[in-house]
Amino acid sequence: MQIVSISSLKGGVGKSSVVLGLASAALEARIPTLVVDLDPHGDASTGLGVHARSGKDVGSVLRRPRRGALGAVATASPWAQHPITPETPVATAREWAPDASARSRRPVLDVAPGSAASSHLDHAAFRPRDLRRLETALRGLDRYELVLVDCPPTLSALTRMAWAASHKVLSVAEPSLFSVAGTQRTMSALAQFEGSRVWAVPEAGVVVNRVQDSSPEQQHRLRELRELFGPLVVDPVLPDVSVVQRAQGAAWPVHRWPGSEAEDLARRFSTVLEGLTR
Template structure:
C-alpha cells in the first residue's frame, strides 16, 4: 500500500485540488484508493461528494487510535455515482474541525504514530492520499510519519517557491529524526499560467533549485476548477475540452508518480 502525503507549507497553492485530481485519476485507472482528509477545513471531503452518514470523522478516530476502526468509518466518494462507474473503491476518511486538536507544534512521538496505527489495520486499498493542512504542525508531521512518500505542491510564485524550499529542509530534518525511509515523491507546480512571464521565470528557478524533483507535467490554471469542485464532481467526469485536458495532466502525473499498472494488479490479487 502506497501512502502519500500531499503537502505545502503555504496555503492557496491548490494542494487539495492536486489531491482531488490524483484521486480522480486513480478512480479512472481502477486503483482502490483512500483519501484521508487531515485538513481541519475538510475541503477534500466536500469536493469528493461525501455523504457522511454515521461515520466517525478522522479527528475522533485519531483520539482513540488504538481502538479506532478506520475501515469501518470510511465514506464512499460520490464521484463513482455521478460518473456512472462501478468498480474499485474511492473512499474517504472524513475530515472535520476536530482534527485541529492535534495541529500543534508540540506533539509527542507517541502522538505522531496515531495515523500510522489506524492505517496499519487497513488493507483494502492500493493507494492512500493524505490531504495535509498547509503548515508544519502536528497533523502534517503525523501524516509524514504514516507515509511512504511526500508530494509537495507549489505555485510558480516567489513566496510559494520559498515555502517549498523550507518544506524540503523540514523534510530532511524530519527524515533524520523520525522517518529514515520517507521519500520525497517530488514537487508539483500547480496553477501555472503559460502566458505569464513571472511564472515562466519561477519555473526555471524551480528547475534550477529542485532539479528532477520538479515533476512533469506541470498543472495549468483551470478556469472552471472551482465549479467542478463545487459540484463535487471528478475532473474526469466533467464535460468539455478543458476538463478533459486537465484530466490528462493528472493521469500523466499519477503515472509518473507510481506504476499504476502495478497498483491495479496488486489490488486484483486480493
C-alpha cells in the same frame, strides 16, 4: 498499499485541488483509493461530496487510534457513482477507459472525512508516539491500493504524522515568489524530518500547480523551481484553468467533466498518478 501525502507549508496553493485531481485519476484507473482528510478545514471531503458526522471523522479516530480504525469512518464518495456526462466526447471516454484487468473491478473511492475535530493535533508540540497515530489507524486496510493524505498547511503534529506514515510526499507549489519560498520551507522541513533516521520518507517531489503559460513572471518562477529542486519537480505541471473551480463546485471528478480543458487537465493528473504508482 501505497500512502502518499500531499503537503505545503503555504496555504492557498491548491493543495486540496491536487488531492481531488489525483483521486479522480485513481477512480478512472480503478485503483481502490482512500482519501484521508487531515486538514481541519475538510475541503477535500467537501469536494468529494462527503461530510463528516459527529464521531465519524479523522480527528475522532486519531484521539485513540487503533489498528485499521480509519476503516470504520471511511465513507464512499458519490464520485464512484457519477457516469461520464452525456456531453463528454466519445473519444475521451474511450481514451480514459481502464485496461481489461482493471475494468472488472468495482470502482472504490472512499473518504475518511476531515473536520475541526482534528484541530487538537494541529499544533507544533508532539510526542514521538503521536507520530504513529495515522500509521496505526491505516494498518491492515488492505482493500485499498492507494491512500492520499491531504495535510494541513502547517508544520503541525498532523503534518508530521502524515509524513511518518507515507511512502511518498508531494509538496504543492505555485510559480510565485512566496510559494517558491514556501516550497523551500516544506522541503527543508521534510529533510530535517527525514534526518531523524526513524521517520525517513522514501520519496519526495514537487507538483507545480496553477501555471499560466502566458505569464513571464510565472515562467521565471517555474524555472527557479526547476533550478532549486531539479528532478524532484514533477512533470507535467498543472495549468491554471477555470474548469477546476467548476468541477469542484459540482463535486464532480475532472476526468468525467466535459470539454477539452478538462480532458487536458485529466490527462496531466493521470500522468502524475502513473508516476506515483509506478
